[in-house]
Amino acid sequence: PQGGFACDFGSTAVVWGPGSRPIVGNDADQLAAAEVEARLSVYADFARKQAEHPELADAVLLETPPLLGVRQTRFVEGEYKLTAEDAIQGRRFEDVVAISSCPIIAYYGYRRYLEHEGYDIPYRCLVPQKVENLLVAGRCISSEQQPYESHRAMAPIMAIGQAAGTAAALACRQKVSPRKLDVGLLQQTLAHQGAELRR
Known part of the structure; x- marks a missing residue:
């Protein structure tokens, strides 16, 4: 979802988001551009949250996923199409x-x-x-x-x-x-x- 959401694990939080713009998930150029945009967006979102919440001043961003999560690309044309x-x-x-x-x-x-x-x-x-x-x-x-x-x-x-x-x-x-x-x-x-x- 836009803006993401978080799960708290004591001193570590896992955050999903912020969301990415829609892309064609099997187009290498669009995927590469979206990877860059997503990482920049994560750092910007993290900085914004630190500015809004003083208690996050000492927080650090540990990692981001190695790849963008692609939700869908193609569907097969089967004997029946679920509607x-x-x-x-x-x-x-x-x-x-x-x-x-x-x-x-x-x-x-x-x-x-x-x-x-x-x-x-x-x-x-x-x-x-x-x-x-x-x-x-x-x-x-x-x-x-x-x-x-x-x-x-x-x-x-x-x-x-x-x-x-x-x-x-x-x-x-x-x-x-x-x-x-x-x-x-x-x-x-x-x-x-x-x-x-x-x-």
Whole structure:
């Protein structure tokens, strides 16, 4: 978020922020420029906080991350594209492999909290349209921007990763491409592993 926020660990504080301007996350020139801007911004923000808060006069900046955290770049075009309506309405799918109930976040603005128990992430979002023997997991699954802001959080990302890894193992065992995998078997295996699929 703009301005950042902090966690206090006794004599050390970890600060997230200040935010960076939007860039194309897979453009090397934009990334390099944003790295420089972000570091200058951190030092300026630190100096401003010291000027505003006398108790920070002896504080020192210990370190900054080695790289800028890129939130998103590309999404795969999958067998199904998760839509904003799917997330907002709490849509359920027969081929569910993960669930997200995290709010939809509009950086740097408001959070739209979901008014239901969550929405399903279908297996088809992990299966690219025109590439065989490939599954995707994490932030790049087939999705519109709004649901991405929800399912990019840690809990759904872990569930999506578990589904993709399990699907890959099953596809190898069954000697089929991920596209032809029996989704019922995948769901049964995930449920046996403790995954919550609301089935």
